[in-house]
Amino acid sequence: MNRGIYIHIPFCSSKCHYCDFYSIVTTKEIMASYINACIKEMQASTFQGSLIDTVYIGGGTPSLLPVKLLEKLIDAIFSSFAVKAQEITIEVNPCSAQNIAAYAGLGINRLSIGVQSLNNQVLAGLGRRHTAKEALDVLERASTVYKNISCDLMLAVPYQQEKDIINDINILSDYAAHISAYLLKCEQGTSMYAWIKEGRYANAIADEEQAADYYLLAVEKLAQKGLARYETSNFALPGFESKHNLKYWQGKEYLGIGAGAHSYTQGKRYCIEPDICRYIKQTEAGKDPRIMLEALDRQALIKERIMLSLRLAQGLDIAAFAKDFDIDFLSFYKKTIEKCKRLLQIKDNFLALNQQGFLLQNAVIAEFLDISPA
């Protein structure tokens, strides 16, 4: 079986206002120690030598890493595992994109660029440290080297208007074969959460109705540009869906390396504490830094299958469900399907959310999760 591998690079030059991923501002020395620690973890991994077909280097801001360190890291991945990568992605921030051309030489074949918006006021509001022009320059350079580029776009953020969304999609779709479009969700603890609560953006941020409209608008505009929704927030030209991320939604296995990384192997979910010092110490000492979060029993597997499949545009594979769990989905969940029928569609033996259903995704999934599987 082919697993994916995710490496977390928890370094940023500043914290964006809405972000709740683990990252710190740091020094070259710490970055070097950290990469060494990641390498140590991989070398000691139980999954040494297993088949890997997708690699994802995420963060934080992986593009802050000096190319040499990145090279060291990638070499270690190749030597610790049997990598036949169809996709090796690195996340890039427009502020630290000077080396992107060099990444190709290391085997990287996909860039995920954190554009977020092409409106400078919006960018400032988000705490991003680049301008629209800088982002576009990066995209220009990137497109000369990479065919497989993804951009992040945020929706319903402060100071953004409908025309921004249309404009951004128009421009970005000329460069990117894949766009991740997220409705703003601020977790407690982020600066933006507090500011929104305070009412700082009173009239400058979309309300619930508008946010829903923006999402629908984005779906429509992206579709017009050939980027079909394949997951709630992910859109791509045919063939350019993120193979690594699909593993998450298809319940496939992946290894998570680094402080704050998550793994899913052999039915168990693990995480590593988001603490760089601790991580470095543990891996130095040859200790396994993973903490087991849960061992999935049958019930949990079924619930995850439902929750994750419904995020995909194609939906839940009814035949596969029967094969894997010996449950006739349509009949076992008949009542729930009936209740939510206005939000669902069944096609080719797949049960999926329809357009309205995607907007009320959590409510629908919650209904299914409320039933205890047999």
Place this chain on the structure above:
Amino acid sequence: MEDRKKYIRNFCIIAHIDHGKSTLADRIMELAGVVQERDIKEQMLDSMDIERERGITIKLTPVRMTYNYQGQEYTLNLIDTPGHVDFTYEVSRSLAACEGALLVVDATQGIEAQTLTNVYLALDNNLEIIPVINKIDLSAAEPDLVKQEIEDVIGLPAADAPCVSAKAGTNVDQVLAQIIEKLPSPQGDDNAPLRALIFDSLYDNYKGAICNIRVVDGSVQAGDEIIMMATGKTFEVSEVGVFKPKMSAIGKLSSGEVGYIAASIKNVKDIRVGDTVTTVKNKATEPLVGYKKTLPMVFCGIFPADGAKYNDLREALDKLNLNDSSLIFEPESSLALGFGFRCGFLGLLHMEIIQERLEREFDLDLITTAPSVSYRVTKTDGKVVIVDNPANLPEIGVIETIEEPIVKAFIYTPPAYVGAIMELCQDKRGTFIDMVYLDTTRVKIEYTMPLSEIIYDFFDALKSKTRGYASLDYEFSGYQAGDLVKLDFLLNAEACDALSLIVHRERAYSRGRQIAEKLKDAIPRQMFEIPIQAAIGSKVIARETVKALRKDVLAKCYGGDITRKKKLLEKQKEGKKRMRQVGSVQIPSEAFMSILKIDN
């Protein structure tokens, strides 16, 4: 023999909340050499908090004191009264046990409206009242003004009223002097058959239910076989005693004295406040005047928010019942709310206090249904049924007549507010009976009104229209036929029995609209639109709609989010704690409370 009674004084203290009743009582007891043991249990403090918040003065235990005045020993019995309007009957029986009352007034506040009810009750019971001006130690004290106010508003001579500081102990001896000088000694016949007035009861874990009594005629001692004249039940006296304030056994209680009887009475309901105790061997021919069987006036359903806590609720009600025999309850069930109890109370305030005590003292999350009254329904086949749960109203087709309980309402008010009050009563379907000027400052207005009108905001309206100066008393006065209908509420076209009401047709439209609106605000938006309808039979009289949710939070879900998100979504259906499933609609318990509580 007669001399003994000459040296007894039975009195109570009337005071507005925080005017200093407890402090004064403490000082009096100190002067009389009584050691006050303040081992108040947490439970009592809680209920005291609630009572305090409601503006009800804390009830003290009865106390017997001995005081030496001018070389003579006197026995002073301090009896306290419950403080709220729903307990008027209990108050009147406690007053009936006394010959006099101290009226404590805060020298910085003067007379406040709520004091007046009990003052008038005391006057009506022919008690001698001694005004006491308290808190003279404060710089804002105006004792002379307050004395004048007492004379003007109540019509009591107050020139000689002692001015005291209960906190500092100043002049408290003057109070005792006046108690002895001004209050009459108790009357009664030592040699006649025993007649003792039960003015209160309490439950003791060891001795069982205890009667607080005032012996009018004769005497009682351990070993006597007594009979309760109203219920006919007999008991053997195991102990008689007095409160010092702790219960303290004595040999005999005689005419004019106040104390308690313990007779291994298991159920506090066997003790009826106002009843007369006499002996089996030497039975009295006539009971003491004034006994009334208390009837619950207001009903509501009380359900545990978590069905699993049904037993906890039942135990809690049993415990409250021990010291509050006027609370009645019986099991009930509802489609929407599950298993709970139908409870009966003496009035709204009683109901609210019980609800709060259940929540605070017993830590229960409750759902209560609308306060309602019981209706007398005559069916077409001649059968008469009493319906105290709207959901049990028989089908329209088999109803001949519906009658509702009527009360005689007595409103005491300063003359200035008469017009506003009469307007209010008319508005509440009242019928004017009489109006009397008790004196230049007090008018008594009498109306008959449907009880159901009183239980919805009447009291509050009365207070606000009269700036707090009016007071209300009411007594049950039979049933009267009325154009009454059952108002149902449908959510998503399914009837919710917990919300059904019986109302007068005139009121149906406004109530229906009002509750439909409240439901609309209280029900959280859900996946689909929810139509709300108020209906009488099949006729829809009000409509509201809860719009469908437009969108959830649409968050990302990568490897690290899966476990957390799964937990969140699993919890989402269980609800933001305490959602009640009503058909296909989820309603938070708080929503029920807000809809069904008495509205403003």
